[in-house]
Amino acid sequence: MPLLVWTLVFPLVTAGIGGIGGPRALRESIMIGGLTVTFALSLAVAGQFLAGATPAAFGDALRVDGLSALVLVLCAFVGLISGIYGVGYLRRNEDRGLITMRMRREFFGLMPAFVFAILLVSMSNNLGILWIAVELTTLASVFFVTFHDRDTSLEAAWKFLMLGSLGLAFALLGTVLLFASGQGHLGEGVGALNWTRLMQAAPIMHPFTLRLGVVFALIGYGTKAGLAPMHTWKPDAYGEAPSPAGVLMAVGMLNAALYCVLRIHIISSAALGPAFSGGLLLTLGLLSVLVATPFILIQWNLKRLLAYSSIEHVGIMAIGFGFGAKTGVFGALLHMTYHTLAKPVSFFSAGTLAQLHSSSNFDRIGNGTFTRAPIASGLFVLSAVMITGSPPFGLFFSEMTILRAGFVGSHVAATSTFLAALIVLFCGFAYQVGRLVLGPPRDPADRRVPQPERFDLGTWTSIVAAAIAMVSAFYLPGPLLALIRAATDVVWGGA
Amino acid sequence: MTDVVWTAGLTILQTVGLLAVAPLLKTVIKKMKARLQNRQGPPFLQGYSDLTKLLRKESVRSETASWVYVAGPRVYFAAAIAATTLVPVLIAAAPLEAAGGILLLVGTLALGRFALATAALDTGSPFGGMGASRDMTIAALAEPALMLGLFTSALAAGSMNLGVLVRGLLQQGPSLHPSDFLALAGLFVILIAETGRIPVDNPATHLELTMIHEAMVLEYAGPDLALVEWASALKELLYMTLLVDLFLPAGMATHVTAGAIVVAALAWAGKVLLLAVAVTVAESTNAKLRLFRVPELVSISLGLAFLALAIRFL
C-alpha cells in the first residue's frame, strides 16, 4: 500500500481507538503517537514528491503534486501540535473536573478524525472525493463546536452547520457543472472527475457552463474557507470550540478549503484565463479584509478576535492569488505557510488565558494579564506582533510581497484599500492586545481570581510553537521552500 | 602682527570711549526731558556721580540668591561691551568686524538679556520674575521687527557685516530711497522698545507694577546695580549708533587722519544727539502704554520694516 494511504490510515486508526476508550494515559499517548507518525509520514510523502515522484493511489483519486504536498505537510504539522496542546488543554480541565466521558470520547475520537479529513482533502485529486472529504471535515468539527454544550455552543453549531451545508451544496453544484462543462472529454468512471483530467480538458470545456460552475464552486468552498460575505459562521464557531480544535479549524480547515478554491481557480485559469476567477478571488478577499477590520476594532471576545483575524488572513491570501502573477501567488502561499506557523501560537496562548480566567470575554478577563500570566500574555503579544505582519516576523515579508505584486500588477486602488485596511487592523489589534495585557494588576479584592499559570504541557507546546514560528521567520528549511516554489508552479505555472 | 595691534588698540579705545560717553547720553536725555517739562533737570555729570557712588557703595545681596545672581550683571555688562566692538562708530570699520556681523551683534545682546533675566529670577522676589517675564516678552516681540529692519539695509548694502556694510553705504553715497525712512521708523520703535523708554517702559518709574526693566534689577544694589545701569546706558548708545550707521553714515572717517576723526566725532555726536532729541520728544509726548498694547506698537514696526523690504526689492 503506498505511503500516502498510510498517511490517511494512521489518523483514522488513532481516531477509532481514541473513540473507543481506555485509560487516560493510553489515550493521550496513542493520540500523540498517532499524530506524530502521521506528521512523519506526511513528511515522507513530501519527500517522495521532492525526490521527483508524484505519489498517487486509487487510480489518481489521490495524487500529491506540489500544492498538495505543501498543504499536506502544513496540515499534518498543525494536527500534531494542536493534538499535543489539546492533551495539555484537556488535562487542565480534567484537573478542574470539567470533563465528562462524552467529552473525552469526542475529543480523542474526533481530533484525529478531523486531521484525517483535512489530510484527505489535501491529497485528493478527484473533485468528488474532495467534496466528500470537505463534508467530512464539517461533520467532524461540528462536535467540537458543541463540545462545551452551552446554549451558545448549540447556537454556533447550528449556524455553522447550516451555512456549511449550504456552502457544500453550492460546491457540489459547482463540481457537477464543471463535470458537465467537460462532458464527453473526461472519459468514464471515477477518473472522470479527476482534477488532472479536467485540466487536460480545460481548453475545450464549454465556457458558460464552466463559468457558472467555477462561480458556484468558489462560493461554496469560499464558505468553508470563511471568505466574506459567507464568513458569518466563523466567529461563532471559533468562539465556542475549544482552542486546540480552534487551531485545527482556523489553520487546518482553512488551508484545506483554500486548497479546494485553488484547484478550481487553476482549472478556470487554464480554461478562461486567470482574470475571471482571479477577479472573483480578489473581490471576495478584499471584502473579507474590509469586513474583518471593524469587528477587530470593536471586539469583545478573545477567541472571536482570532476568528476575525483568520477571516482577514484568508482574505489576504485570496487577494494574493487574485493579484496573480508568480509574485502574488508565491506571496500568498508564503503567507499561508507563515500563517500556519504563527496562528497556533495565538490560539494556544489565548486558550490558556481563557482557561485561566474560565472565560474568553475581555470584560471577564479584565486587563493587566501580564502580571497574572506572564508567559501566556507574552506569547500572545508575540503572536499578535506576528499575525499583524510586523517585522521581524515572516508575515511581514509575505504581506510585502503581496502588496508589491499588487502595485506591480497596477491594481493601485485595490492595493491601497488593502494597505489602509491592514493599518487599521494593526491599530485595532494593538488596542485589543494593549487593553488585555497591559495595565494595572487586578485588585486582590476581586473574587474572580484566575488559576495560577503553570509550566504544563500546554504551556510548553505554545512555547515550542512560538520558537518554531520565530525561527521560521528568518530560516525556512530548504525543502519547505522547495515545496512552496513547486506549489507556486502548480498554481501559476499550471504545471 | 600690526593689524592685531591695530585691532586691539581700536577695540580698547572705542570701548573705553563709548563707556565714557554712555552715562552722559542718559543724563542728556533726562535733562532735555526736564527742560521740556520746564524743570531744571540734573547736572550733565549726574550720570557719572551716580555710577561712582554706586560703585563705591557696599553691595547687598539676597540670601536666597545663587551664583547666577552674581553672574547676571557681569555677563550683561560684558555682552554690552562685546557688542560695541562689532559696531563702527567714528571710523568706517568695526574694531572686531573680523568676528562677525549683525547676527552676532543681536545674538550677543540676547546673551546679555538672557543672563540678566535669569539672574532676576534668582532672588525669589515676585518683581524679579515679573520683570524678567515682561522683558523677555517684549524682546521676543521686538526681535523679528529688528531683524527685518536690519535685513533691509544689509541686503541693500550686500553685506551683513557692519564694517563692510557702512563702507558700502558710504560708497553709494547718501540714498534717499523711501524704504530707508520706513526702515528707520521701524527700527526707531524697536530702539524705544529695547532700551526701555516710554511708551514701552518707563525708566523713571517707582511703581513696581508698571516696571519692566527696573523690576528686573529691583534687587540689585551698589556695584552690581552700577554695572547694570552702565551696561544699559552703553546698550542705548549702541543702538543709536547702529541706527546712525545704517541710515546716515555720512561723515564717518574712511581713513585715519586726525582731521577726519575729529569731523567724524562731531558728526557722530550730532547725529546721536538728534536721535536723543527724537527719543526725548517721544517720551514727553506719549504716555506709557499698557503692556498688552506694546505688541500692537511692535507689530507696526514689523509692518514698516517688511514694507521697506518689499518696496526696496520688488
Added chain:
Amino acid sequence: MNIALVVRLVTILAAAATARRATTCRWAALGGSMFASAVTLTVAVQVIASGHAIDGVLLRHAASGIVLGYSVTPLSAWFLMVLELIAIPVAFYSTGYFAHAVSASRTAVVGTALNVLLGALEIVFAADALIVFLFAWELMTLSTAVLVATDHQERASRRAAYLYLVMSHVGTGCLVAGFLILSAATGSQSFAILLSGHAVSGPARHALFALFFLGFGVKAGVIPLHVWLPEAHPAAPSSISALMSAVLVTAGIYGLVRVCAFGLGVPDVRWGLTFMFVGTVSAILGVLYALTQIDIKRLLAYSTIENVGIIMLGLGAGMVALAHGQGALAAMAVAASLMHVLNHAVFKGLLFLGAGGVVMATGTRQIEQMGGLLRLMPWTGLCFLAGAMAISGLPLLNGFASEWVTFQALLLGFASTRGLVRLVFPLGGAMLALTTALAAACFVRAFGISFLALPRSPEAAGARESHAAMLGPQAALAALCVVLGLFPGAVLRTLWDVTKSLPGLQPPVEPSWGAMGMAARGSGMDAFDHVVPVFMAVPMLGGLALAVWAAQRATAARRAPTWACGGELTARTEYTATAFSKPLMLIFRGVYRPTRNVETLADVSPYFPQEVRFRSQIEPTFERYIYRPLGRGVLRAADGMKVLQAGSLHAYLSYVLIVGVLILIWLGGGM
C-alpha cells in the same frame, strides 16, 4: 557595520538571557550598546572622511528572496554619527539611571528594547533598499512603543504608546505605498535606483511627495502630525526620552532629506515652500506650546517640535534653491539644516538627561514643584544652563551656529531669487528670529523656575545631586555644546563633504576661515557675512574682567533677605512658571485659546473669600478639532458595522442568497 549589528544582536540576547539578574542585565545591555555604538561611530566617521559609501549585506531572507543590505552613504554617515554621539552618553547615563528609575523586573525589557531601537535606527539610516528600510522602520516603531509603554501601569503612558503606534502606522502605510509605487515603476527595490529621481514624473511625482511627506512627517513630528510626540516622549524613561527627542525624530528628517528633497528628482518649488511653511508653523507653535508647559519633559518635547521646524525651514529653503537651480545656495541651506540636526541632538539630549536627573531627585515633573535646585544639584544645574543657553541660540554655543547658517541661507535666498517668492525668505528669517527669542524666553523660564530661588516643595528641598555616572555624560554633552559653538567651521566643513554627495548641490570648493569660523557667500557678492565666535570670546572675557574689576567692592557682599513687599518671602510669593508665561499667553491668545475659570469659596460674604481656586488651560487645538473627531468617526463606523453580525442566521443566509442572485444576474449578462 555588520560587526556593530552583530554586537547589538549579541547584546540583545545577553540582555534577554540575564533578565532575572537586573544588575548584570543592565551592564550587559548598556555596555554592549555602547560598544556597538562606538563601532558604528567609527564606520560613520570613516565614511565621512573618505567620502565613499560602504556597502554590505546583513541578511538574505531566503524565503521571500529578499536581501537585507546596507550602504552607508555620507548622508547616512552623518545621521549615524549624530545618532551615536547621543547613544553613547545616553547608554552611559542609563547605567546610573536605570538602577533607580527602572524597576528590576523591567530592566531586561527596557535594555533589550533600547538595543533593538538603536539597531533599527542604524539600519534605517544605512538601509540600501526598500524592504530592509521598511523592516527597520517598523522595528523602530515597535521597540519605541515598548519603551514608551515601559510604565504600563500608568494610563497616560499606555495611551501615549497607543497613540504613537497608531500615528506611526498611518505614516508607515504612506511610506509603504510610496515606496512600492516607486518600485513598481522602476521594477527595482534598491534605493540607488528608486531614489535616482528618474522613477516617476508628472502628477504622480506630487502624489508621491505627499505620501512621503506624510509618512516621514509623522516621525519627524511636524505640526499638525505632531500630536503623539508630546505624549510619547515624556512617557518613556528620561534617558530614552533623550534618545527619542534627540535622534528618533531625525529618522523622520533623514527620510525627508533622502526622499522628499533628493529622491524624487529636482524638487518642485511648491515642495520647498510647503517645507518652509510647515517648518515655520512647527517652529513657532512648537515653542509657543513649550512656553506654557509646566511639565518639564513635555516642555522639552514641544521644543523638539520647534527645532524640527527650524530644520525643516532650512531644508525647505534648500529645496526652493534647488528648484531655481542654485546649487551653492542649496548646499548652504541643506548644510544649515543638517548642522541643526547635530546641534539639536546634542543640546536636547543634554537637557533631557538633566531633566531626568531632576525628576529622579524631586520625584515630580512639574517645574512649579521644583525651584532652588541649583544649590542642591549644582552640576546638573550648570549643565542644564549650558543646554538652555545653547537651545536659545546664544553666541559661543552651538545653537547659534546652526541658526546663523540658516539665517544666511534665507537672506542669500532672498538676494538671489526673483519674483514674489523671494519675500518668503526674509519672512522666514523674521519668524526664525521670533522663534529664537521665544525659545530664549521659554528656557529662561524653564531654568529659572526649576533651578533658582527657593524650593517650591519639600521634595525639591530634599533633592540630592545625581550619581556621577549620570553627571559625566551631561558634562560631556555640555562641553560638546561649547566646542561645537566655538568651532562651527569644522562642522560646516564636514558638511560640505556630506552635501557634495547629494545631487544638485555645489558646496564651496575652498572652505574659508578654517575650523573657527564660518563664511557665507552669495552669488555675485563675496563675503556676504562671516562669523568667528572665538574672536567674540575675547572681548567677552575682557568685559567680564573689567566688570569684575570695576565692581570689586561687590566681592564682599552683605547678605540680606529679599524684599517681599514687607511680607515674608516664601515659595508661595515667588513668581510661578504660569505667571511667567502669562503675558505671552495673553498676547498669543489666538493660538492658545485659553480657558480660565475662577471659583471663589466664601462662607460669610462673597467679599471675604476663604479660598479662591483658579484654573487655566490652553485648548489642544489639533487634538480637539482634527484627531478626536477622526477617531470617533472610525469607531462609530465600526460600531455601525455590527449590524452585519447581529446574530441572526437568517440574515447570514440572506447574504449568500443575495450574492448568489447577483452573480447569476451578472453571469446572465444582466437581465
Added chain:
Amino acid sequence: MTANLLVLCAAGMLVTAYLMVGQKALFTTIRLYGVQSALLAVVAATNAFSEGRSELFVTAALTVTLKGLLIPWFLMKVIDRIGIHREIEPFLNVPASLLVCLGLTVVGYRVSTGFPEGARGASHHVIGVALSMLLIGLFLMVTRKKAITQILALLTVENAVFLVAVGVTSGMPFIVEFGISFDVILAVLVLGILVQRIVGRFESMDVSRLSKLKG
C-alpha cells in the same frame, strides 16, 4: 419522449418547491419533499433508459429509498419525539414570498439560456428548473424560522443540485454519487441530533431565537 418526461418531472419538482413556499403545515411540507425526491428518482430513471446507463438505476433507487422514504420518515420521527405544534410561521407572508420566488425563477431561467442545447434538447429547461429550485430553497432557508423547515429547505437545495447532476450530466461517477448521498444522510442525521438538543434546551425549535452571539 424522454425529453418531455424529463422536463415534465423537472417542472413537477419546481411545483413542489412552490407548494412548499405556499403552505404552512409541517407534515405536508415533509411529504412534498418526499414527492420531490421521487420525481428526482424518475428523472434519474428516465435518463438511465435513454442513455442505457445501468448505474443510474441504482442512483434512482438510492434516491427513492433515502430521500423519498428514509429522510421524511426520520424527520417526522424527530417531530413526533419533540412534539411541537405543526404550524410554520415564516418571516414573510405567503403572497410576498411567492412573488419573490417568481423573481428568482426568472433569474434562474434567464441564466439557463446560456447553456448549450444538450443531446436531448432538455438540458436548459432542467438547468432553469434546477437553478430556480436552488434559489427558492435558499429563500426558504432565509424565511423559515423552525429548524426542521430549514433542514427541508436545505434538502430542497440539495435536490436541485442532484437534478442538475442526473438531468444534465447523465449521472456523476457512481462511487462519487454514492459517497455524496451517504454524506447527505450523515448530515441529516447530525442535523437531527442537533435539532433535538436545541429543542431539549430551548423548548422550541425556532432558530430565530438563537441570536446571542453578536459582533
